[in-house]
Amino acid sequence: MLQHEENERLCRTGPGTPMGEALRRYWTPMCPAADVAEPDGPPRAVQRLGERFVVFRDSGGRVGVLDEACCHRGASLRFGRVEDGGIRCLYHGWKFDVEGCVLETPNVADPRVRERLRAPAYPVHVAGDVVFAYLGPPGTAPAPPRYSWMDGPAERRFVYEHVQEHSNWLQVLEGGLDSAHVGILHGDEMALATLGLYDPDGIGADRYPTTDLAPRLEIEATPYGFVYAALRDAIEPGKQYVRITPYVAPYLTFPAMRSGVMRLPRDDDSTVTISVSYDPDGTPDREAILRRQGMHLPEVYGPDRVLRIPEQDRPAMAARKSFTGLDGFNVQDGAMTMFMGEAILDRTKEHVVPTDAAVVRVRRLLLDLVDQVERGEAPLGTGPGVDTSAVAGASGLVGAGERWQGLLGT
Ligand code: FES
Ligand SMILES: [Fe+2]
Known part of the structure; x- marks a missing residue:
């Protein structure tokens, strides 16, 4: 839960607002x-x-x-x-x-x-x-961003954007730092028998090697933000399934290996997401990516790039063919974040639980950025020597006593 004043401080990004001034330093x-x-x-x-x-x-x-x-x-x-x-x-x-x-x-x-x-x-x-x-004051620009998905020729990347209306940027960013929802909201895509309410046919985009819906989160601070690991008991006995997501302040997460997602305030009531699918060895399949996100249909995602939520397939839900009745990651996420009442979620009414640890952490971190800029300091990650060029996410199984950081090669 957040006080109203803190929520306003986090969500308002126009010129002259505290968060607006902090974000303009990136x-x-x-x-x-x-x-x-x-x-x-x-x-x-x-x-x-x-x-x-x-x-x-x-x-x-x-x-x-x-x-x-x-x-x-x-x-x-x-x-x-x-x-x-x-x-x-x-x-x-x-x-x-x-x-x-x-x-x-x-x-x-x-x-x-x-x-x-x-x-x-x-x-x-x-x-x-x-x-x-x-967009910040003249003479204050830090070194330009440098990420692993920037390597190599354009054929290795598919960059696309979509707009979520009626969603403040913070609730969209929070969705990217909320591993617990992946196994539930996106259960169809993961071929999971979500809560026993869905019979997977085994053709989900990803197969989750776990049925554990209550991940334990571990978070480590980094010079650019933080990295968090969601650990779940794996189906394989004695193993843990780990999904590791780095967060590079203020906009970027790495949900899958080297690909990146940036959630950007268009204004305080709408959010633009720029997604980069990166394949270091080949060319990403654009059609397959849009299909996986549920954005292959023109009535969902047209030339205006605004995401529209299609009618929910209630018969499929009743027949246990779908948990959500919604097709694709972005459509499912959009349905959750675009209908939270007002465009800015009222966080005085929420009840956070341990799986929300990274959500709580990012709010704290963003409030710290505002404080840093108000004190006249360079905000986190913008100082000299911060290297983000090798940041990447990871997922995999670890055995008892094994460190999840080993999946990152650290
Ligand atoms: S030239 Fe007159 S408004 Fe642009
Ligand atoms: Fe999601």
Whole structure:
């Protein structure tokens, strides 16, 4: 349970809010780089932390992130023309380069106006087929993010995003740090006889080597956040099944090996998730990934990338063919986090239990980040020498007396 004031401090991310200021001290994932793949291609409007931006790739291949509102009189640059080294506002034709320099002002004869003005522009880093921007105060940007899924050519990755409306970012992030729900909510996908209410046919995407629904959580602090292990009694006698999830503050979890999931406030009432499926030895199967998430149907996940929850299959539930009547991880997760009453969950009414330990931990950690920034310090993980390039999740069986950290090679 959280006090109302703490909950507000955690969930409000607009400019000038305590959490908003802390989050802006990290590089913000803006969009899949594929959205602005072509030089002089169409710009992409992006909303993050309650603010509106436009992302574009100029004629020379440089990616720019500017405020969406044109600095002349506020027209949206999402409609802009990207041409000849910049983006041109349609309203009066002002043109800006990726650094915000004003290149042309066709409705102003005096060239000194151009020299005086600058469009708000942000430092950009493109890596792992994701566009990152630094939205914090000038001169405070830490080193750009570096993760194992950024290695190698684009064919090794599938990057996609989806939007959950009516969900504050924290409840979506909490879902990624809540191992206990995997064996229950996602029981169909795990081919589990969840609570004896479902008869698995053995074709689940993953087969869980356990029927233990009450994992013990162990959490270790790291320089970038924490890593937590969920330990369950395995079906194999004397063994424990362990799922290990690193959390890199403030957005990223590694739910499966080297793949990454970033949950980002679009505004305080909606969340964008950018997922990276990474295969170091091959090319991820995009169709299979979207199917596994339940997002292969256009009525669930269309070009607007907004997740819609399909009608629940009650007959399948009654016939023990499905525990949830919902198909796919993201659809199941969305159904849980998009209907928690108000978009911001009222955490004064909850009752946390031991399997919620990582959820409680992330709240504490995020509140600490806010305190660190308020004290004028660099928040966790942004100082020099913090290396996240080898962070990865893991899962597997360990014997009695064996350390789960051994699965991480540490
Ligand atoms: S509002 Fe953009 S040029 Fe006038
Ligand atoms: Fe989930």
